Amino acid sequence: MRTIRYFAAACALAAAAWGLPQAAGAEDLVVGVFLPTTGPLAPLGNDMKRGFELAAKGATVKGQPVKIIIEDTAANPANGVRKAQKLVLEDKAKILIGGASSAVTLAVNAQAARLNVPIITTNAQAVAVTGEQCSRFLFRTVPNDAMSAKAISIMMQKRPDLLAKNWFIVYHDFAYGHSNKAEFSKIPGIKIAGDAGRPVGTADWSSAISQIQASKADAIYLALAVGDDLTAFVNQARAFGLNFVMMAPVGIPDSMLQALGKNGVGMVAGGLTASWMQEATNPKIRDFVKAYHAANGVVPGYQAIQAYAGFQFMLAALEASSDFAPDTIIKALEATKADTIVGPIQIRKGDHQAMVGAYMAEAVALPQEMFGAKVGWKLLDPITWDQMKVELADTGCKGL
Incomplete structure (x- = not known):
């Protein structure tokens, strides 16, 4: 058994050294991230991506390491649905987060019941997301249009x-x-x-x-x-x-x-x-800005800040959830009030819209x-x- 463990560790180190993708470990809690890193909305998506990466760094829930797997939607709804399916069915993501584009978010939401996984958007603003097309699976942590x-x-x-x-x-x-x-x-x-x-x-x-x-x-x-x-x-x-x-x-x-x-x-x-x-007056924002700048050489846009805050909210809800079954996570998301870098984030249960300013x-x-x-x-x-x-x-x- 010791030899097997050493061999597995050696393989992981080799994969990291060569830049090869590593599969989530058996004890990892997988979070699927869907956003555009290419295409016309890439500036927005990459800002979000860097925010999520910082939020996930060293994150754990109930002692389990959190692993994010990021998929590029290219802001295309059909592609977004395919990537969401891959994250849930192949990568075994317990929750999806991202949703830069409203069109992509709504397309993924249309498949939410079949995928049976909670979805958090930290950016999509079309009213329909928590309006006419609201669903028990979909949550928004930012204001709508x-x-x-x-x-x-x-x-x-x-x-x-x-x-x-x-x-x-x-x-x-x-x-x-x-x-x-x-x-x-x-x-x-x-x-x-x-x-x-x-x-x-x-x-x-x-x-x-x-x-x-x-x-x-x-x-x-x-x-x-x-x-x-x-x-x-x-x-x-x-x-x-x-x-x-x-x-x-x-x-x-x-x-x-x-x-x-x-x-x-x-x-x-x-x-x-x-x-x-806000780094001049908000210590939490100041720490985030320093970390973001150190990692990326630029200042974070508001989408990166929203992504980081949304991820904080998600982690708090997952920690409060008694298990990682979809229904249990949904109930935890509805009941959680999280202290984030942008202040408290809490969801209105009736439509899953965050009550934020x-x-x-x-x-x-x-x-x-x-x-x-x-x-x-x-x-x-x-x-x-x-x-x-x-x-x-x-x-x-x-x-x-």
Whole structure:
């Protein structure tokens, strides 16, 4: 037996040395992570991936090591379903976490009952995720589009100069874009000068920019999935002389903000959940930022912070669960209140929406470089759950 153990250990060391994938050990608790590390949403997915990796480092539940297995969805719903099936059926994941894209998250959720595994999204914001398509298997640890729209409405009440503007909506022609566009248009007093929808993967935005120029718009709302398309639009719009205020509803990853440089300064957000710049006042964020920067050489975007916090919530629920059967984990997720780097995360049992708040924020140039960053999201006023929540009866969720 000793020889067998030594042989197994030697094989594991050899695999690590050669960079070969290692199977989860018999005592490992497997967590499946699904997100886009390639394709148009890769900046978002890779930010999340690094957050999950830090959260999982050295993590245990009930004395069992936690092993994450990460699968790239490329933000494609059909691919996301295949990867979820692989994680559950082959890798024996007890729970899935990630869900960068709303379309992918909804596609995986449609198979949740068959897969019989709880799912946590730390990013997907389409209202339907915990609304019309809510399910007992699916949980969301971040605000949804309707909540973000409420936060933006509050921001505009405090900034009447923004409410007075004529907004042009640029949106992606899929679940997130349509959901976000619809919720923004419902803000009381908002004036919409026009809109332009384009598919994910659009590199040339000149036709949409021509529509903006032909309208009476003097502000732009970006109902765009966070990825390469968004930076392409902002850079092209600025190059065409559109120096209007731009609102990204929940901000953009800081890696993209650095890439935009001066073109990103002045962007506003009404529903940003967190910023690495909180490191000045929040010791938990400070420790995370230092660890993230040490591992990756850049500052974490808010998606990385959300991923880390969502993983903390998941670990707390798994620790509280009496066993790892799906029904038991679901009950634990519904009952857990976890202390995370973004504050307490607790789920509303009726629709599995996290009862969390957000912040008004503005992208500012830093007086001096910090952690390799020259631009950062400065958080302004906090917006609480009670201010931005959508009542359960108005969510579209017909029950779990």
